Amino acid sequence: xxSAYLVLAILGIVVLLPxxxxxxxxxxxxxxxxxxxxxxxxxxxxxxxxxxWQALLSSLLSVIPAVLVARAFAHTGDFPFRxxxxxxxxxxxxxxxxxxxxxxxxxxxSGGWIxxxxxxxxxxxxxxxxxxxNLPLAVRLLLPVWQGIPRHHWQLGEQLGxxxxxxxxxxxxxxxxxxxxxxxxxxxxxxxxxxxxxxxxGGGPKSTTLEVAIYQSxxxxxxxxxxxxxxxxxxxxxxxxxxxxxxxxxxxxxxxxISSQAIxxxxxxxxxxxxxIVFAGIFVGLPLASLLIDGLLGPLGRVVSNINxxxxxxxxxxxxLAAALLSNIxxxxxLRGSSELANQGHLKQAKLIELCGSVIYVVPPLVIGTGIxxxxxxxxxIFEWVYPVVILVNAMMGLPFVIRTLGPSMRxxxxxxxxxxxxxxxxxxxxxRIIDWPLLRRPLGLSxxxxxxxxxxxxxxxxxFGTPKTATMPLVIYQQLGAYLIPQxxxxxxxxxxxxxxxxxxxxxxxxxxxxx
Amino acid sequence: xxxxxxxxxxxxxxxxxxxxxxLSVGAGEVLSLIGPSGSGxxxxxxxxAGFLKxxxxxxxxxxxxxxxxxxxxxxxxxxxQQHNLFPHLDLFTNVALGINPSLKLSQQQDQVIIDALDxxxxxxxxxxxxxxxxxxxxQRVALARALVRDRSILLLDEAFAALxxxxxxxxxxxxxxxxxxxxxxxxxVSHQPRDALIAxxxxxxxxxxxxxxxxPTRQLLENPDLVEVRTYLGSM
Numbered sequence: 001x002x003s004a005y006l007v008l009a010i011l012g013i014v015v016l017l018p019x020x021x022x023x024x025x026x027x028x029x030x031x032x033x034x035x036x037x038x039x040x041x042x043x044x045x046x047x048x049x050x051x052x053w054q055a056l057l058s059s060l061l062s063v064i065p066a067v068l069v070a071r072a073f074a075h076t077g078d079f080p081f082r083x084x085x086x087x088x089x090x091x092x093x094x095x096x097x098x099x100x101x102x103x104x105x106x107x108x109x110s111g112g113w114i115x116x117x118x119x120x121x122x123x124x125x126x127x128x129x130x131x132x133x134n135l136p137l138a139v140r141l142l143l144p145v146w147q148g149i150p151r152h153h154w155q156l157g158e159q160l161g162x163x164x165x166x167x168x169x170x171x172x173x174x175x176x177x178x179x180x181x182x183x184x185x186x187x188x189x190x191x192x193x194x195x196x197x198x199x200x201x202g203g204g205p206k207s208t209t210l211e212v213a214i215y216q217s218x219x220x221x222x223x224x225x226x227x228x229x230x231x232x233x234x235x236x237x238x239x240x241x242x243x244x245x246x247x248x249x250x251x252x253x254x255x256x257x258i259s260s261q262a263i264x265x266x267x268x269x270x271x272x273x274x275x276x277i278v279f280a281g282i283f284v285g286l287p288l289a290s291l292l293i294d295g296l297l298g299p300l301g302r303v304v305s306n307i308n309x310x311x312x313x314x315x316x317x318x319x320x321l322a323a324a325l326l327s328n329i330x331x332x333x334x335l336r337g338s339s340e341l342a343n344q345g346h347l348k349q350a351k352l353i354e355l356c357g358s359v360i361y362v363v364p365p366l367v368i369g370t371g372i373x374x375x376x377x378x379x380x381x382i383f384e385w386v387y388p389v390v391i392l393v394n395a396m397m398g399l400p401f402v403i404r405t406l407g408p409s410m411r412x413x414x415x416x417x418x419x420x421x422x423x424x425x426x427x428x429x430x431x432x433r434i435i436d437w438p439l440l441r442r443p444l445g446l447s448x449x450x451x452x453x454x455x456x457x458x459x460x461x462x463x464x465f466g467t468p469k470t471a472t473m474p475l476v477i478y479q480q481l482g483a484y485l486i487p488q489x490x491x492x493x494x495x496x497x498x499x500x501x502x503x504x505x506x507x508x509x510x511x512x513x514x515x516x517x
Numbered sequence: 518x519x520x521x522x523x524x525x526x527x528x529x530x531x532x533x534x535x536x537x538x539x540l541s542v543g544a545g546e547v548l549s550l551i552g553p554s555g556s557g558x559x560x561x562x563x564x565x566a567g568f569l570k571x572x573x574x575x576x577x578x579x580x581x582x583x584x585x586x587x588x589x590x591x592x593x594x595x596x597x598q599q600h601n602l603f604p605h606l607d608l609f610t611n612v613a614l615g616i617n618p619s620l621k622l623s624q625q626q627d628q629v630i631i632d633a634l635d636x637x638x639x640x641x642x643x644x645x646x647x648x649x650x651x652x653x654x655x656q657r658v659a660l661a662r663a664l665v666r667d668r669s670i671l672l673l674d675e676a677f678a679a680l681x682x683x684x685x686x687x688x689x690x691x692x693x694x695x696x697x698x699x700x701x702x703x704x705x706v707s708h709q710p711r712d713a714l715i716a717x718x719x720x721x722x723x724x725x726x727x728x729x730x731x732x733p734t735r736q737l738l739e740n741p742d743l744v745e746v747r748t749y750l751g752s753m
């Protein structure tokens with residue numbers, strides 16, 4: 001219990017300290033009183049409107065088709081490549097955004113397989129990339145909704161001669177209605193705070209979001225005052241969305257995992273359902289396939305012989321593992337504290353502790369980065385301290401995943417064995433060694449693998465403070481893109497993807513063990 | 518031997534009345550506890566085992582108050598309806614946890630475990646995992662662990678509820694013999710009147726957080742004078 005509060009205290013400091021920096025606005029270089037009337041600035045207005053607009057479009061374009069795809073999967077029963085396809089839908093979760101961007105450019109870009117319009121840079125590309133990430137996520141979140149419809153209801157429907165429309169109207173829509181706002185808002189939030197995609201595919205001031213505008217004011221305009229105003233705006237928007245999310249809290253409870261779950265499905269096969277599945281599969285698979293082919297045919301030798309790539313790979317690996325370690329330790333203690341509280345009947349407090357773990361959704365990385373920048377840049381060389389900051393922020397970004405992956409097993413474990421362990425005097429190290437580790441190493445392995453892969457692919461705070469010496473692979477790819485070295489960037493992206501998948505696999509195996517029990 | 522005196526408990530955030538228990542169990546006795554769901558049977562066992570802290574009142578074993586002693590050090594051992602065993606550990610280890618939670622055992626203690634498994638008809642199964650056993654066998658293993666813990670109070674919280682009638686009768690008879698031989702005091706929570714008839718000379722009826730009757734089992738079940746008991750049994 002005490003350790004959970006310690007983690008909460010640290011989280012609080014990491015979030016609130018940078019906030020204190022933001023509130024110091026009037027002392028910042030470049031600050032002028034009329035900055036406060038930001039709504040008079042055409043630039044800021046445009047940025048806010050674009051942030052909102054692209055997030056809205058992205059979430060609608062991801063979630064509405066996802067309903068169709070999830071429904072098609074639920075209706076089609078088992079077929080040969082079903083689990084493989086569902087597994088494919090798990091991959092975008094661990095594919096770094098810059099890598100996906102390159103995959104999308106190589107399919108839909110002007111020289112790609114299916115050139116789409118004159119230029120991919122701008123809203124088109126941003127939407128494509130966001131849908132690539134969030135459509136599969138939404139499918140995986142929505143699929144269990146169909147699973148939750150009792151078998152007897154389907155049978156009743158058959159007995160009553162329900163048509164497709166009746167089934168939708170009486171069985172599927174009522175089940176869906178509960179979870180849908182939560183999923184929509186989650187995707188909206190993810191797109192609102194999306195950084196790497198907009199940074200790489202956004203074209204100039206016309207298609208810039210708040211998150212990227214913060215970066216540009218710090219890194220290019222060196223206007224901390226404007227960065228802080230943007231950060232405060234972003235923060236308020238996120239808080240608003242989070243409050244809305246809290247009201248529609250019913251996110252379907254689903255364990256996030258790459259593997260496919262066994263899902264009981266009904267058999268209502270139709271040509272349309274097949275078409276939806278095939279189309280979705282192609283949409284998700286094509287960028288990955290294209291990246292693989294372009295990467296292998298690219299200047300592999302030139303990239304591999306570049307010492308900077310190897311240094312970046314080392315940095316990436318180190319950062320990913322450190323973030324995974326930190327995130328899982330923090331998540332472990334948070335979850336232990338919350339399940340203890342839940343066991344004592346304090347369900348609200350237990351839920352609250354878990355919600356605190358997801359604070360990064362409300363306070364995006366760039367906002368924290370900005371706060372740290374204005375707070376410390378006068379005293380220390382912030383560029384020397386980039387790793388601790390990146391590790392901390394990435395660990396926080398991983399925390400919601402740790403809570404979702406490890407949480408259900410931890411809670412179940414506590415519920416089943418709490419009394420038994422008490423009566424047997426199993427506590428501390430003995431309890432961890434004999435009970436918790438063997439029973440929880442599997443979800444722990446998965447969550448460590450997830451966080452490591454996410455952190456390794458993250459292009460966020462590192463873009464703000466990274467130098468050539470401290471660059472990670474995502475940053476190198478971004479720089480290669482900026483220099484129009486697309487073939488090199490594609491090869492580097494393929495290497496990064498390989499590294500991420502390898503680390504994912506290794507951690508899941510090493511920590512999770514090879515148990516079938 | 519086990520005395521419960523004015524033992525009070527109230528659930529956190531619950532506006533209902535306090536529970537308040539009075540009860541005594543003699544050495545070598547298996548006392549059955551019956552009563553409607555939510556009446557407080559499991560709560561009483563959790564209080565005795567030390568999982569819940571009473572607001573007031575005493576739990577005495579051989580005259581000594583135990584309510585301030587941590588759960589693991591009380592002279593009490595409990596068997597639940599399910600999840601008594603850890604699925605990833607073999608039977609031997611599951612029982613061994615009852616002797617030493619860090620699993621450092623002497624040869625003599627190894628033998629104690631083997632003997633306990635033998636005495637419950639589990640000879641040769643010590644390397645099996647709980648998943649390979651039947652429900653009855655799993656509860657036997659839980660009893661074996663209760664035996665090696667060598668505590669004077671045995672609590673059975675619907676321990677046999679998931680088993681069929683014949684198996685239940687067999688295990689209850691076994692428990693009854695063990696309790697008599699080792700002069701333990703046992704409390705058996707069950708929803709089956711027949712269990713109480715087999716297990717206990719005396720049975721207690723719990724209603725709304727109070728023990729409202731302790732009577733000879735046959736009289737309580739076959740000729741109840743309290744309207745609450747009649748309602749519970751459905752014998753109006």
